[in-house]
Amino acid sequence: AQKVTQAQTEISVVEKEDVTLDCVYETRDTTYYLFWYKQPPSGELVFLIRRNSFDEQNEISGRYSWNFQKSTSSFNFTITASQVVDSAVYFCALSDDTGANSKLTFGKGITLSVRP
Amino acid sequence: NAGVMQNPRHLVRRRGQEARLRCSPMKGHSHVYWYRQLPEEGLKFMVYLQKENIIDESGMPKERFSAEFPKEGPSILRIQQVVRGDSAAYFCASSIRGGSNYGYTFGSGTRLTVV
Numbered sequence: 120a121q122k123v124t125q126a127q128t129e130i131s132v133v134e135k136e137d138v139t140l141d142c143v144y145e146t147r148d149t150t151y152y153l154f155w156y157k158q159p160p161s162g163e164l165v166f167l168i169r170r171n172s173f174d175e176q177n178e179i180s181g182r183y184s185w186n187f188q189k190s191t192s193s194f195n196f197t198i199t200a201s202q203v204v205d206s207a208v209y210f211c212a213l214s215d216d217t218g219a220n221s222k223l224t225f226g227k228g229i230t231l232s233v234r235p
Numbered sequence: 236n237a238g239v240m241q242n243p244r245h246l247v248r249r250r251g252q253e254a255r256l257r258c259s260p261m262k263g264h265s266h267v268y269w270y271r272q273l274p275e276e277g278l279k280f281m282v283y284l285q286k287e288n289i290i291d292e293s294g295m296p297k298e299r300f301s302a303e304f305p306k307e308g309p310s311i312l313r314i315q316q317v318v319r320g321d322s323a324a325y326f327c328a329s330s331i332r333g334g335s336n337y338g339y340t341f342g343s344g345t346r347l348t349v350v
Contacts, residue, residue: 123277125277152335152336152338154338156341161343162324162343162344162346163341163342163343163344164278164326164341164344166338166339166340166341169337169338171336210277210278212277212278214334214335214336218333218334218336220283220290220291220333220334221334221335221336222268222280222283222291222294222334222335223270223278223280223335223339224280225270225277225278225279226277227275227276227277228276228277
């Protein structure tokens with residue numbers, strides 16, 4: 120069975136601090152996909168990144184970066200120089216590779232509060 | 236190009252009433268998924284539909300819940316005889332091809348409150 124664990128439930132930082140959100144996953148599949156979504160206070164889900172299991176290169180997009188390590192089954196997300204607008208709930212998710220019927224398994228989310 | 240549209244954004248129902256949640260997928264998307272977010276929880280898969288077909292309903296409660304995606308019109312998630320435990324945010328997502336591997340586009344959700 121697949122599982123996504125986001126052990127941190129709430130994180131509070133002061134603006135301009137760096138913050139890392141942890142994600143650990145479990146799957147028996149050799150091919151799978153990992154995602155991060157952001158849910159701001161307005162409630163919608165915003166797609167941030169998708170990474171497949173064969174691509175372990177770290178990714179950077181502006182102030183966001185992701186560290187994928189298969190050896191530790193982790194896909195951590197770092198926000199550099201955090202801003203108040205980064206305040207949101209962040210979800211990590213895992214998709215198996217059963218083709219057309221695959222579905223996402225979400226972690227419980229991490230609530231990030233960035234204080235001015 | 237409008238995204239996934241869900242309505243209503245907020246829905247209040249008394250115990251025992253019916254709730255109908257609507258989802259219009261993105262243009263050109265024929266695959267629709269419903270997920271439920273209970274308070275303090277992540278999203279959990281409920282059902283996957285293509286036009287006129289239910290493909291996977293393994294996450295749907297066996298009673299009171301049903302979903303459809305007719306040939307014309309939006310997908311509907313229907314909850315009969317709602318109870319307090321149904322209070323949650325219900326998210327719809329759509330994709331151009333089946334499966335979650337390429338990621339979905341989610342709607343803004345419908346927040347159902349049962350009083």
